[in-house]
Amino acid sequence: MRRRSILTIALSAALITVDFSHALEAQSSDQGPSVLVQLAKLQRGSLPQTITAYGTVQAGPSASQTVMAPLSAVVRQIYIRTGEEVAGGAPLIQLGPTPQDTATYAQAQSALRAATELVDRTRTMLGQHLATAQQLADAIKGQADARATLSELDAEGAGGAQILRAPFSAIVAVISTSPGAIVAQGTALLDLDRADALVLELGVVPEQADKIQSGNAVNIVALGTKDPAPGKVVLRGRLIDPRTGLVPVDVALPPGRFLAGQMVEAEIVIGEAQGYVVPHEAILVNDSGNPYMVQAVDMIAKKVPIRVLAAAGARDVVDGPLDPKWPVVLAGNYQLSDGTRVRVASPDGATTQ
Numbered sequence: 222m223r224r225r226s227i228l229t230i231a232l233s234a235a236l237i238t239v240d241f242s243h244a245l246e247a248q249s250s251d252q253g254p255s256v257l258v259q260l261a262k263l264q265r266g267s268l269p270q271t272i273t274a275y276g277t278v279q280a281g282p283s284a285s286q287t288v289m290a291p292l293s294a295v296v297r298q299i300y301i302r303t304g305e306e307v308a309g310g311a312p313l314i315q316l317g318p319t320p321q322d323t324a325t326y327a328q329a330q331s332a333l334r335a336a337t338e339l340v341d342r343t344r345t346m347l348g349q350h351l352a353t354a355q356q357l358a359d360a361i362k363g364q365a366d367a368r369a370t371l372s373e374l375d376a377e378g379a380g381g382a383q384i385l386r387a388p389f390s391a392i393v394a395v396i397s398t399s400p401g402a403i404v405a406q407g408t409a410l411l412d413l414d415r416a417d418a419l420v421l422e423l424g425v426v427p428e429q430a431d432k433i434q435s436g437n438a439v440n441i442v443a444l445g446t447k448d449p450a451p452g453k454v455v456l457r458g459r460l461i462d463p464r465t466g467l468v469p470v471d472v473a474l475p476p477g478r479f480l481a482g483q484m485v486e487a488e489i490v491i492g493e494a495q496g497y498v499v500p501h502e503a504i505l506v507n508d509s510g511n512p513y514m515v516q517a518v519d520m521i522a523k524k525v526p527i528r529v530l531a532a533a534g535a536r537d538v539v540d541g542p543l544d545p546k547w548p549v550v551l552a553g554n555y556q557l558s559d560g561t562r563v564r565v566a567s568p569d570g571a572t573t574q
Contacts (some may be wrong), residue, residue, distance in 0.1 A: 255562040258553035260517055263545045266498035268538045270531045271488040272432065274470065276423035278483045280394065281471070284418030288385060288411050290404040292377040293319050299400055301393050306416055311387045314410055319403055322379040329371040336364035392416050392481055417476045421452060423487055424467030432491045433457045439472050440488045443479060450478045454489065494531035494538040501535050503549045515550040515557050516543065520564070522550065522557040
């Protein structure tokens, strides 16, 4: 009798253990595996909508001037170098007369001396009644003509060295001559760019160019640097440059921030994108190349297709059938499929489901 009771108790305990084990297995099967993730609250907001373009700092059309030889001359000395910034009135080039001009000037001097002597002699002869008043008048006219010719040659620099000076504060862009060269009148000697009138010349793909308007704000960063500078669109071209296939866009620059010829990256602000502002790490791309995010709906993963409207640094503005009631998954989102249970770490290091 006693042995029968002990056997009954042992069998009952075994049955209870088996039932509890089956219950745990059933519970585990119902919940399935879970993934440890990091969550973030979904919030609406806005970010600037931008177009990125690249270009070079150049002198604007009204900021460049070519200095030309005022007459045929010999280049005696060049005071400046390419890329140098010069003040208004600074000496640029010294020109001297050519051998032919020197000879012409000497002839003009001789002609003036002869005309002056003729006037003196004719005036004396008139006093002696050996010449007429008309002859004196003709001699005086000849003297005036000779003096005018000499004055004209002096103004052209044929009488000696002439120094060409900068018409304004400028950067020397190009020097087209060298000391000892004989240049004809009108020959280009050098090009000057106004130091305070540089522009940024960008190239934008035609599909984006229509979104750009004059007056759009621009954030400019020289390649190799991190310090941005503000700018403003002053011209958006209406033609495609056949050399590049891009639409030209000119941007006004703050004075003194950039050098002519400097390469830059520019972000043109074309508006504000409204939507959900999320960390960039929350966005994934599926096998078809379409972006999506994962939301934790009652701690169950749900993939949601989205559109990326704008990006700025580590944040993006997105739109799509997102539910603001549920958080989005950050770290660990790439491991999730629809229906996967998620858990998060609590402040004490434990995990919660």
